[in-house]
Amino acid sequence: MSGRLSSSYDAGVTATRPVDKFDRRRTELAESALLTLGELGYARASLREIAGNSPFSHGVVHYYFDDKLELVIYSIRHYKARCVTRYDAVVRDSATAGELVEAFAAKLAQTIRDEAPMHRLWYDLRTQSMFEDGLREAITEIDATLEAMIWRVVDRYATLSGRPPAVGPAAAYGMLDGLFQQALLTYLSAGEPVLTGLSAQVRTVLPLMLGRP
Amino acid sequence: MSGRLSSSYDAGVTATRPVDKFDRRRTELAESALLTLGELGYARASLREIAGNSPFSHGVVHYYFDDKLELVIYSIRHYKARCVTRYDAVVRDSATAGELVEAFAAKLAQTIRDEAPMHRLWYDLRTQSMFEDGLREAITEIDATLEAMIWRVVDRYATLSGRPPAVGPAAAYGMLDGLFQQALLTYLSAGEPVLTGLSAQVRTVLPLMLGRP
DNA sequence: GACATCTCTTGACAACTGTCAAGATCGGGC
DNA sequence: GCCCGATCTTGACAGTTGTCAAGAGATGTC
Numbered sequence: 001m002s003g004r005l006s007s008s009y010d011a012g013v014t015a016t017r018p019v020d021k022f023d024r025r026r027t028e029l030a031e032s033a034l035l036t037l038g039e040l041g042y043a044r045a046s047l048r049e050i051a052g053n054s055p056f057s058h059g060v061v062h063y064y065f066d067d068k069l070e071l072v073i074y075s076i077r078h079y080k081a082r083c084v085t086r087y088d089a090v091v092r093d094s095a096t097a098g099e100l101v102e103a104f105a106a107k108l109a110q111t112i113r114d115e116a117p118m119h120r121l122w123y124d125l126r127t128q129s130m131f132e133d134g135l136r137e138a139i140t141e142i143d144a145t146l147e148a149m150i151w152r153v154v155d156r157y158a159t160l161s162g163r164p165p166a167v168g169p170a171a172a173y174g175m176l177d178g179l180f181q182q183a184l185l186t187y188l189s190a191g192e193p194v195l196t197g198l199s200a201q202v203r204t205v206l207p208l209m210l211g212r213p
Numbered sequence: 214m215s216g217r218l219s220s221s222y223d224a225g226v227t228a229t230r231p232v233d234k235f236d237r238r239r240t241e242l243a244e245s246a247l248l249t250l251g252e253l254g255y256a257r258a259s260l261r262e263i264a265g266n267s268p269f270s271h272g273v274v275h276y277y278f279d280d281k282l283e284l285v286i287y288s289i290r291h292y293k294a295r296c297v298t299r300y301d302a303v304v305r306d307s308a309t310a311g312e313l314v315e316a317f318a319a320k321l322a323q324t325i326r327d328e329a330p331m332h333r334l335w336y337d338l339r340t341q342s343m344f345e346d347g348l349r350e351a352i353t354e355i356d357a358t359l360e361a362m363i364w365r366v367v368d369r370y371a372t373l374s375g376r377p378p379a380v381g382p383a384a385a386y387g388m389l390d391g392l393f394q395q396a397l398l399t400y401l402s403a404g405e406p407v408l409t410g411l412s413a414q415v416r417t418v419l420p421l422m423l424g425r426p
Numbered sequence: 427g428a429c430a431t432c433t434c435t436t437g438a439c440a441a442c443t444g445t446c447a448a449g450a451t452c453g454g455g456c
Numbered sequence: 457g458c459c460c461g462a463t464c465t466t467g468a469c470a471g472t473t474g475t476c477a478a479g480a481g482a483t484g485t486c
Contacts, residue, residue: 025433041344043256046473057435059476068474120343127340130333130401131254140402166421171392171414178391179384188343189353201384208379208421238463259443270465272446281444 026064029054030075038117041124042072073138076125079118080142084149086111091152097160104153105202108180109195112187119184147173158210166211175205239277242267243288251330254337255285286351289338292331293355297362299324304365310373317366318415321393322408325400332397360386371423379424388418 032054036045047068051058065071090107094100112119126143129135151169158165165172183198245267249258260281264271278284303320307313325332339356342348364382371378378385396411 021432041341043341044344047475048473059436060434062475063432063434120340123340124344126398127333127336128254128256130398131257131337136402143398167414167417170395170410171418174392174395174414175388175418176391178389178394179387181391181394182383182387185339185343185356189349197383201380201387204380205384205388234462260445261443272466273464275445276463 022064026074027078029056029061029064029071030078032056033071033075034079034118034121037072037075038121041121042128047071069132069134072125073135076122077138077142080122080145084145087149087153091156094156094160097157100153100157100160101203101206104157104206105199108202109183109199112180112184112195112198113192116184116187119180120188123181123184146177150176154206154209157206161207161210163210163213165209167209172209175209176202179205235277239287240291242269242274242277242284243291245269246284246288247292247331247334250285250288251334254334255341260284282345282347285338286348289335290351290355293335293358297358300362300366304369307369307373310370313366313370313373314416314419317370317419318412321415322396322412325393325397325408325411326405329397329400332393333401336394336397359390363389367419367422370419374420374423376423376426378422380422385422388422389415392418 029050033045033050036050036053039045040049047061048058050071051061061068061071065074087104087107090100090103094103125135126139129139147169150173154165154169154172167175179198179201183194183201187194242263246258246263249263249266252258253262260274261271263284264274274281274284278287300317300320303313303316307316338348339352342352360382363386367378367382367385380388392411392414396407396414400407
């Protein structure tokens with residue numbers, strides 16, 4: 001944990017919930033860390049480099065975090081917490097199955113455009129968790145929330161289509177995540193054209209995930 | 214390249230094609246490197262560690278390879294060259310569509326059982342290629358051969374089924390690779406049971422990849 | 427204003443990294 | 457035997473890493 005008593009928010013505050021200055025600094029550091037991590041990857045992002053892209057000096061990291069691993073885990077958790085709601089609007093606002101497919105495909109492509117460094121960082125950390133035990137638990141937990149996020153889309157799509165899903169949550173997530181990762185990979189070399197390809201794939205694949213009415 | 218004139222095999226040899234002692238040592242080193250890389254991952258596998266798991270000392274690496282990157286690329290190429298034929302027997306020997314699905318699903322599960330470290334290394338390097346330009350070209354090339362490998366399976370499956378594929382090579386590879394990677398990830402935590410799940414997923418998903426006759 | 431606590435910087439540490447050069451060792455041709 | 461090139465080891469280099477301790481600065485309390 002931290003270097004102080006852990007301050008589980010609202011330790012005697014009125015209403016605005018300032019979450020403690022300590023926690024705010026942690027988040028601030030995490031946000032800086034995400035920039036550097038997304039640019040260099042887990043292995044090559046040193047604490048000095050991370051601190052260099054922040055308003056602080058390199059020593060301050062160990063005041064707010066026990067070690068590099070805790071900072072990284074805190075950072076990716078902080079980022080992914082925002083992400084898991086990315087497709088909720090799609091699910092909520094789509095009135096027909098076709099509309100949902102279009103909105104989902106567009107959103108997938110857009111997030112690669114907007115946040116490619118964050119996505120490659122996520123895949124980097126998930127892969128590192130196959131080598132480093134310290135990462136495994138956090139990564140597994142986040143991955144489960146992503147699977148749930150995708151399942152909300154697929155399940156709603158099935159409902160709107162009046163047909164049952166033909167695959168389970170894990171398979172649906174695995175397949176779509178595979179396509180997404182592939183698109184991300186080639187996007188970093190080939191750029192924009194890849195994304196229309198991804199949208200087309202999603203339009204093809206989503207219907208395949210449903211069975212007969 | 215190397216530290217010597219590059220010896221593109223058979224520089225005046227009779228028949229057994231000894232490929233040159235130089236190239237044999239390169240391969241020998243590459244095979245040792247694969248062990249260490251598969252255990253520690255790209256970032257944490259140092260040249261000293263790699264050499265330590267080989268019959269040689271750490272300095273010899275730079276006699277056979279220019280730098281770490283060339284060694285790693287040579288190693289993964291060496292490994293994947295053997296891999297791309299993994300499912301060829303399945304394609305060749307299956308007489309019915311159902312037989313092919315079964316054989317393919319079994320083979321996928323078996324290679325996770327047998328070569329998990331090599332597979333996680335591959336995903337590690339592919340992810341690193343999103344951060345390191347020096348890896349990109351080799352990774353992209355290998356990935357294309359894997360896509361072709363998967364397509365041979367899917368295409369043959371379509372033929373045996375008397376139905377056309379409903380998705381292209383890229384999408385088929387992306388989806389199956391996603392499932393495979395997911396299975397690998399959870400296999401490293403949960404072990405054997407995951408693999409029967411993977412087989413089940415493949416039995417479900419492959420038929421979904423075909424259209425109407 | 428003085429004290430105490432929180433916050434942050436600076437500088438150092440030991441360990442480790444990829445790289446390379448100098449030289450030892452080996453093997454075969456004469 | 458001797459020599460020469462190929463092969464390999466040893467030891468060093470400059471740089472980087474995560475970590476931490478000592479202390480400076482800030483902040484709020486009495």
